[in-house]
Amino acid sequence: MGFAQLYYTSCERGLGGHAGYQFNAATPGVDARVLREVERFTAYEPPRSVPVEEVSAHPVSLSYAPDLAGARVVSRVVSNGPDPSGRPGNYFAHSLVWPGAGDTDAAVLPAELWGAGFWTQVPSPDPELPLLRSPSAPLDRVRTGLWQGSCGVRASEVARLLGAVDAAVDGGNPVLVVADSASVAHWVALVSHLLPPARARAVGFTTYCGRPGETFAHVVGVPPGTDTEGLRARFVVFRPPQHGWAGDGPRLPEITGAHRGLAHALVAAGPEQAPELWRRLARYGSGRERSLADWWPVLVASSVVEGPGRVTPEQWETARRWWAGASWLPRRTLAGALSRFLDGYGPDLPSGALEDLWTLAHRAGSASLAERLESEAALRSLRSVAAGEEVPEAVPLRSVRAREAARERIGTLLEGRAPGLHPDRVLALLAWARAARCGVPERSLERYGASAVAGLIQGLPEGAVPDPSVARLVRARAGVRRGLAGALSELPRERLARIAAGPVGVWTARDRDPAGVVLRELYRVSSPHPDPAGLVRELMDARRRARPYSPAGLPEHDLDTELLGRVLGPAGAPGPAEQTLVRLWRSDLLAPGVAGWIGDALTSVPWPERLRAWHRLAAALSGHWLRPSLPLEAVRVLEGWEGARPALRALARAPDGEFAQEGPWRVLRECSERAHPAVREVVRRRAAETLSARRDPDTLAGALGWCPAAVLDAYADRVGRALVGDGPDPALAASVFAAARSHAWPRDTGPRGAGDPGAGQTGAGGPGAAWSTVSEPGHAAGGAALVSRGSVPGAAADRAARLTDEVLSPVLSTWGRRRTNAVRRLLPAALAAEFDVWLRGVRGPGPLRRWWEGWDR
Numbered sequence: 001m002g003f004a005q006l007y008y009t010s011c012e013r014g015l016g017g018h019a020g021y022q023f024n025a026a027t028p029g030v031d032a033r034v035l036r037e038v039e040r041f042t043a044y045e046p047p048r049s050v051p052v053e054e055v056s057a058h059p060v061s062l063s064y065a066p067d068l069a070g071a072r073v074v075s076r077v078v079s080n081g082p083d084p085s086g087r088p089g090n091y092f093a094h095s096l097v098w099p100g101a102g103d104t105d106a107a108v109l110p111a112e113l114w115g116a117g118f119w120t121q122v123p124s125p126d127p128e129l130p131l132l133r134s135p136s137a138p139l140d141r142v143r144t145g146l147w148q149g150s151c152g153v154r155a156s157e158v159a160r161l162l163g164a165v166d167a168a169v170d171g172g173n174p175v176l177v178v179a180d181s182a183s184v185a186h187w188v189a190l191v192s193h194l195l196p197p198a199r200a201r202a203v204g205f206t207t208y209c210g211r212p213g214e215t216f217a218h219v220v221g222v223p224p225g226t227d228t229e230g231l232r233a234r235f236v237v238f239r240p241p242q243h244g245w246a247g248d249g250p251r252l253p254e255i256t257g258a259h260r261g262l263a264h265a266l267v268a269a270g271p272e273q274a275p276e277l278w279r280r281l282a283r284y285g286s287g288r289e290r291s292l293a294d295w296w297p298v299l300v301a302s303s304v305v306e307g308p309g310r311v312t313p314e315q316w317e318t319a320r321r322w323w324a325g326a327s328w329l330p331r332r333t334l335a336g337a338l339s340r341f342l343d344g345y346g347p348d349l350p351s352g353a354l355e356d357l358w359t360l361a362h363r364a365g366s367a368s369l370a371e372r373l374e375s376e377a378a379l380r381s382l383r384s385v386a387a388g389e390e391v392p393e394a395v396p397l398r399s400v401r402a403r404e405a406a407r408e409r410i411g412t413l414l415e416g417r418a419p420g421l422h423p424d425r426v427l428a429l430l431a432w433a434r435a436a437r438c439g440v441p442e443r444s445l446e447r448y449g450a451s452a453v454a455g456l457i458q459g460l461p462e463g464a465v466p467d468p469s470v471a472r473l474v475r476a477r478a479g480v481r482r483g484l485a486g487a488l489s490e491l492p493r494e495r496l497a498r499i500a501a502g503p504v505g506v507w508t509a510r511d512r513d514p515a516g517v518v519l520r521e522l523y524r525v526s527s528p529h530p531d532p533a534g535l536v537r538e539l540m541d542a543r544r545r546a547r548p549y550s551p552a553g554l555p556e557h558d559l560d561t562e563l564l565g566r567v568l569g570p571a572g573a574p575g576p577a578e579q580t581l582v583r584l585w586r587s588d589l590l591a592p593g594v595a596g597w598i599g600d601a602l603t604s605v606p607w608p609e610r611l612r613a614w615h616r617l618a619a620a621l622s623g624h625w626l627r628p629s630l631p632l633e634a635v636r637v638l639e640g641w642e643g644a645r646p647a648l649r650a651l652a653r654a655p656d657g658e659f660a661q662e663g664p665w666r667v668l669r670e671c672s673e674r675a676h677p678a679v680r681e682v683v684r685r686r687a688a689e690t691l692s693a694r695r696d697p698d699t700l701a702g703a704l705g706w707c708p709a710a711v712l713d714a715y716a717d718r719v720g721r722a723l724v725g726d727g728p729d730p731a732l733a734a735s736v737f738a739a740a741r742s743h744a745w746p747r748d749t750g751p752r753g754a755g756d757p758g759a760g761q762t763g764a765g766g767p768g769a770a771w772s773t774v775s776e777p778g779h780a781a782g783g784a785a786l787v788s789r790g791s792v793p794g795a796a797a798d799r800a801a802r803l804t805d806e807v808l809s810p811v812l813s814t815w816g817r818r819r820t821n822a823v824r825r826l827l828p829a830a831l832a833a834e835f836d837v838w839l840r841g842v843r844g845p846g847p848l849r850r851w852w853e854g855w856d857r
Helices: 032-041 139-149 155-170 180-196 261-284 292-306 313-325 331-348 352-363 367-384 400-414 421-435 442-458 468-476 478-488 495-501 503-508 514-526 532-549 563-570 575-581 593-603 608-622 631-651 661-671 677-692 697-706 709-724 732-741 792-811 817-825 829-843 847-854
Strands: 004-011 021-025 059-067 071-079 090-098 175-179 219-222 236-238
Touching: 004 032, 032 059, 032 090, 032 155, 032 331, 059 236, 139 180, 139 261, 155 236, 155 261, 175 495, 175 532, 180 261, 236 532, 261 292, 292 313, 292 331, 292 631, 292 709, 313 331, 313 352, 313 478, 313 677, 331 352, 331 732, 352 367, 352 468, 367 400, 400 421, 400 442, 421 468, 442 468, 442 478, 442 495, 442 563, 442 661, 442 792, 468 495, 468 503, 478 503, 495 503, 495 514, 503 514, 514 532, 514 563, 514 829, 532 563, 563 575, 563 593, 575 593, 575 608, 575 847, 593 631, 593 847, 608 631, 631 661, 661 677, 677 697, 677 709, 697 709, 697 732, 697 792, 709 792, 732 817, 732 829, 817 829
Parallel strands: 175 219, 175 236
Antiparallel strands: 004 021, 004 090, 059 071, 071 090
8 A cells, every 4th residue: 555646737748638727647446526626725826026027936735635436645746837728827736635644654743754855847748647556755854853942942832833733724714824834844844743643634734735624624834924914813823933033923812721731741752752652641631532632631630750850739620620531541551550649648638539549540450559548538537537627427447457547647646746636626536537437546645645635634724624535535435544644643743633533633633543543542532531541541542453563653552551541631640540550451551650640649649539440450450460660669668558458448347345455456557557648548447438427426436535535536527427418417417426425435544554455646746646535445345324524534534625616516517497397306304305405505505596497497
């Protein structure tokens, strides 16, 4: 195959069979319709500015029509002087009819045939012309590349020319090139070499036309000097400078549309590199692309995966839409392109792109790409959540890869450096993670709690309430609480105690995590508790459980004096000390001061209200494993109490006759007089309690005569307290009055010897002064006779008077008549009369007496 040739000129003999303009010769087989169109297409008129006789000055017209009756034809028309009849203006047209698309000769571009050696302007004597095979194409890409570099036209203007020619093919205004025909041929060749081959073959052109307004070519050349003012309405006029001149003519209009980027890219590539660009685009094209506007999305889409740089957001939208509709690409191409695309743009995907890419991944049939896209979608959602943007509700992630990527990104966001995420953003992240079922790294939550949340808490002014989002976050996640508690535990103790007493303590109160043991302890001790000693045991156990984990701020011991002081108060209270002691185990790690704290409760002289608690503490310490660790003073107290307790027990069990004698009291005095003050106080209170249990007047009188003065004081105090309370006992008052008037008081028979019991102990200032007794009794105790106060001799009389004057008198003076009558009825008749006399003396005469005797009290 090859090109069919046609010769057309004015001749005497030709295919028309007559003289004149006709086809002189032709390759057989050319369609007659094509011949008619070629005859019209190749009409030639020399420029009016050049005399018709100057044939050599007439321009050569290389013309190409992409569709002449269905054929593509390129023609070279030259002025040929006078015709055979002598008329001037003859021309010769040598035309080539393009072969079919499968012919190798079809790859030649029409503009490349400028200056080819096969062109002729001599009629053929033979009417049949052979096919022209493998014609030379001298105006190749190398020559056009050199032309572009030396034409003196800016690259931007060349790009506009390219865009104008491309637009003319699609029906826009043709381009009028004002230049000599050789320059026009070079410009057409340059444009043809920059366009894809199929598009270049669709560009009709003529390098010279005498009547440009009547031609239908896309590019029309006119000689320099042509008046183009009347043509600007129909043509895009390009007036390049003369070749080699560095100036520039009027600028062409800018390309309207994004495809101007492709035009500039082609000009930058040049004629020699443009085919490589088009081959790259052809791998992605659908085959339906024609214009530069059609190819622009292909360029952008291919640049996304193969380009050296990154596309702009506007170009990305173009590429996204193109990829979404590229259903013609094979799966392997789709998968490879999408993989490269995700490698370059995954973290920066514009909004709305993932859905299209997801469709593309499924079209490619790639599970791994679908996983990558799911991961990218998850990461994008997480970025939006962290930034406070509205995002669609999360759905469960299906792939392991996506879940792991989301989990890792959440951890990165939580552990990000300042400024960190606000707690409300973290709550949103946690809600997203819960819906996506990807989980959240606990370690990251701990670090967020230790840095961001702890910083917010520490930065609050005294008494300020944290943001509600902080409370919700801390309550919601144990990891945050763990990190917060660990960070706060490193603060000074007093400051931490103030924080723990507020909302932070409430948030962590129910935790069992070792990191928050100190914070929970300080919160617990700041709140009331029904069993303080039990709370101490609970806190000790919490310390023991946390100790293997070595949390920050954990005290060195399970129990120390600070914990005891915060929960039970300062040392000296025997009740809390006893309750704590019974809860201690041998395996407990006790601070050195704990034994001293308990010992202080034992060595402190107990108040009456603490007496029984002191007894329990002493009993608990007697055989306790902690006893060897007690201070020496506490050990002395224990030993003194262990010596006095049998005497107290014997005193309590003694019958009335023995109880009223000196013996039991002497034993009690001897074992107590040099004991610790705490022991002496307990002994006197216990002895007073034993006295209170005896109601026989003679027994009570004898015992009160022999008991130490300190015991008498304790007894008087005890009776006074019992009679002034609500519902006093008249029987007790009667018993005390009868004892004061009893004849059973011990009698004073003379000075005591130095060796007698009690000798030397009555003087003020001696250690046993408070434990001195009256002188020897004058008769046996238990006598039933009751005598007046004057019959009770010596010191015994003073003690008896004390019972009536200091104990009964202040109390009974406030009683009403019914109560004093109850006392009188309990006394023997003789003593009742004496009671009345005594009572009248206590009340005194006058209106006060009459008021007192009323029944209103």
